[in-house]
Amino acid sequence: AAKKDKVSKKLIKELAPCKAILEDLECHDDAWPFLLPVNTKQFPTYKKIIKCPMDLSTIKKRLQDMYYKSREEFCTDVRQIFNNCETFNEDDSPVGKAGHCMRQFFEARWNDLCTS
Numbered sequence: 001a002a003k004k005d006k007v008s009k010k011l012i013k014e015l016a017p018c019k020a021i022l023e024d025l026e027c028h029d030d031a032w033p034f035l036l037p038v039n040t041k042q043f044p045t046y047k048k049i050i051k052c053p054m055d056l057s058t059i060k061k062r063l064q065d066m067y068y069k070s071r072e073e074f075c076t077d078v079r080q081i082f083n084n085c086e087t088f089n090e091d092d093s094p095v096g097k098a099g100h101c102m103r104q105f106f107e108a109r110w111n112d113l114c115t116s
């Protein structure tokens with residue numbers, strides 16, 4: 001049991017900064033396209049084009065459910081949001097521009113974390 005506790009303590013320590021970054025992403029002015037799963041009734045082609053949909057509410061739930069086993073898994077899901085955005089949206093569209101801005105914001109926060 002002691003070993004397991006050590007692992008989970010390490011995990012909480014490792015994932016706590018991820019929760020803080022997620023909160024900053026959610027309250028960013030350009031977060032609006034990414035807060036909830038893309039509505040496939042509104043965007044019928046989305047399901048066909050995007051194989052791994054991801055959004056901030058799903059990541060929030062995964063953090064709460066202790067789904068992530070490392071910081072890297074969290075980072076991969078966040079990057080999935082922005083990769084999907086680039087695949088589906090034109091760079092100069094409102095959603096495309098928001099995606100580029102949010103990705104820059106995230107990667108800067110991620111670097112701070114990894115170099116802190």
Ligand SMILES: Cc1ncccc1N[C@@H](C)c1cnc2ccsc2c1
Binds near residue numbers: 033039042
């Ligand atoms: C991130 C993303 N990628 C592709 C399609 C949609 C979205 N976001 C949704 C929320 C969205 C994005 N933009 C609009 C504009 C009118 S409804 C609506 C809903």
